[in-house]
Amino acid sequence: MTQPSAPISRDTIVALSSAPGRAAVAVIRLSGPEAGTSLAALCGPLPEPRRVSLRTIRDPRTSEPIDRGFALWLPGPNTQTGENAAEMHLHGGRAVIAAALDAALSIAGVRMAEPGEFTRRAFLAGKLDLAEAEGLADLLEAETEAQRRQALAQSSGALSVRINGWRDRVVEVMALVEAGIDFSDESDVTDAARAQAYDVLTPLREEIAVALADTRGERLREGFRVAILGRPNAGKSSLLNALARREAAIVAAEPGTTRDVIEVQMDLGGLPVVLVDTAGLREARDAAEMEGVRRAGEQAKAADLVIWLEDVAGRTEPEVPPEARVWRVVNKIDTAPAAEFAHRISARTGEGLDRLAAALGAAAADALNSGGSAGVTRARHRDALAAAVASIDTALDAWTDTPDEILAELLRRAADELGRVTGRVGVEEVLGRIFSTFCIGK
Ligand SMILES: Nc1nc2c(c(=O)[nH]1)N(C=O)[C@@H](CNc1ccc(C(=O)N[C@@H](CCC(=O)O)C(=O)O)cc1)CN2
Ligand SMILES: Nc1nc2c(ncn2[C@@H]2O[C@H](COP(=O)(O)OP(=O)(O)OP(=O)(O)O)[C@@H](O)[C@H]2O)c(=O)[nH]1
Numbered sequence: 001m002t003q004p005s006a007p008i009s010r011d012t013i014v015a016l017s018s019a020p021g022r023a024a025v026a027v028i029r030l031s032g033p034e035a036g037t038s039l040a041a042l043c044g045p046l047p048e049p050r051r052v053s054l055r056t057i058r059d060p061r062t063s064e065p066i067d068r069g070f071a072l073w074l075p076g077p078n079t080q081t082g083e084n085a086a087e088m089h090l091h092g093g094r095a096v097i098a099a100a101l102d103a104a105l106s107i108a109g110v111r112m113a114e115p116g117e118f119t120r121r122a123f124l125a126g127k128l129d130l131a132e133a134e135g136l137a138d139l140l141e142a143e144t145e146a147q148r149r150q151a152l153a154q155s156s157g158a159l160s161v162r163i164n165g166w167r168d169r170v171v172e173v174m175a176l177v178e179a180g181i182d183f184s185d186e187s188d189v190t191d192a193a194r195a196q197a198y199d200v201l202t203p204l205r206e207e208i209a210v211a212l213a214d215t216r217g218e219r220l221r222e223g224f225r226v227a228i229l230g231r232p233n234a235g236k237s238s239l240l241n242a243l244a245r246r247e248a249a250i251v252a253a254e255p256g257t258t259r260d261v262i263e264v265q266m267d268l269g270g271l272p273v274v275l276v277d278t279a280g281l282r283e284a285r286d287a288a289e290m291e292g293v294r295r296a297g298e299q300a301k302a303a304d305l306v307i308w309l310e311d312v313a314g315r316t317e318p319e320v321p322p323e324a325r326v327w328r329v330v331n332k333i334d335t336a337p338a339a340e341f342a343h344r345i346s347a348r349t350g351e352g353l354d355r356l357a358a359a360l361g362a363a364a365a366d367a368l369n370s371g372g373s374a375g376v377t378r379a380r381h382r383d384a385l386a387a388a389v390a391s392i393d394t395a396l397d398a399w400t401d402t403p404d405e406i407l408a409e410l411l412r413r414a415a416d417e418l419g420r421v422t423g424r425v426g427v428e429e430v431l432g433r434i435f436s437t438f439c440i441g442k
């Protein structure tokens with residue numbers, strides 16, 4: 001757990017923590033030193049801690065009733081933020097929410113929360129570390145089962161435990177090397193400690209490098225990208241619509257219909273797949289189409305998989321970047337026999353689509369973390385691990401003929417890089433970036 005690294009604000013914050021807009025129930029949360037006094041000002045004498053109590057919520061300026069709802073008093077420090085906290089569960093109408101927030105803000109010392117400020121305070125109180133806070137952000141964004149599982153694991157400390165374990169081992173190696181600094185006149189001790197340090201560091205470096213090379217966690221966050229490319233009129237937009245089960249893209253009989261890139265999010269067996277429809281590739285007839293063709297090429301590069309779609313009546317060679325992974329799919333098999341093709345479909349009749357969707361799901365399952373392992377999920381983690389490995393490599397390369405002090409410094413750098421992931425090191429620079437991605441009220 002992270003220790004508080006900045007003074008906790010004296011302000012009491014308030015926010016609507018349920019989704020904005022009309023809903024059955026709205027949850028308004030307060031956190032900070034005046035959360036209890038504020039709740040009392042709004043709802044009368046404080047309920048018993050952690051007990052739901054039905055109250056009339058009133059505007060403290062006028063005593064006019066605003067709503068009847070549940071009040072909760074959550075005294076610190078055993079709260080999500082570590083501070084005094086309170087909640088009101090109200091009827092979810094817009095005017096109720098507006099009046100209750102306005103009434104809370106009329107109380108001295110209470111202000112609106114910034115995006116992510118509840119979570120930021122939880123972090124500052126040492127209730128969760130940076131990687132866990134990121135996991136929480138991902139949990140709010142999760143759209144499929146595998147994403148939810150990965151996010152829940154990260155928010156519960158799975159990645160932090162691994163990273164802290166690596167960091168502890170680097171520190172252990174550092175201590176062995178530093179033993180040499182302290183006993184520099186006893187070369188037996190130094191040599192034995194160095195040898196032992198080397199033996200700990202080598203497999204550790206391997207472990208971190210393996211985690212670094214595993215991109216499945218990051219790809220699970222972002223989704224498995226499948227770009228549909230082909231000549232105009234192959235039926236790309238029809239295929240996108242058929243797989244997405246909605247008319248996301250315009251389909252028309254004349255070639256050159258699609259110009260923009262159209263993305264739809266799919267859930268294939270709990271895995272996020274992003275399907276991308278593109279402009280048909282040909283000698284463009286106008287500037288807009290030319291731009292569409294250029295963007296199609298970009299999508300092919302960014303995709304994890306390209307579907308090269310062909311009309312059974314006129315086969316074409318894939319025109320995709322050489323490094324792209326390509327599946328050739330033959331469409332319009334309702335119009336001609338096509339038994340010889342591996343992937344054959346009719347976007348019109350739906351024939352072959354279940355098989356194609358199952359194959360896409362299997363490809364996604366290979367490429368994405370199924371939500372079980374606690375790997376790297378963001379570029380921020382990857383950068384830190386890469387820097388740690390680089391520092392360890394420098395140390396290992398120079399192992400035998402480098403002074404203890406320099407080796408220890410390289411190892412300290414590696415430990416610091418690992419510490420960045422959980423926020424033990426270099427917190428300030430990433431705080432704003434991480435917490436601002438939350439919604440207000442989280
Ligand atoms: N109504 C409501 N539902 C909610 C939340 C909330 O704030 N309000 N949560 C908000 O995110 C989530 C639950 N997360 C929470 C995390 C920690 C603590 C908490 O009070 N922790 C204390 C006490 C732990 C204990 O006694 O078991 C602590 O860590 O010291 C509460 C909620 C999801 N559901
Ligand atoms: N018979 C038959 N016609 C199809 C099938 N799939 C698409 N079509 C028709 O083919 C024409 C072109 O379909 P689109 O989906 O717009 O083709 P596209 O590849 O997106 O074309 P561009 O956007 O111009 O590149 C439309 O008239 C579709 O109805 C199919 O499986 N069978």
Ligand SMILES: [Mg+2]
Pocket residue numbers: 236237238249250251257258277278279280
């Ligand atoms: Mg199209």
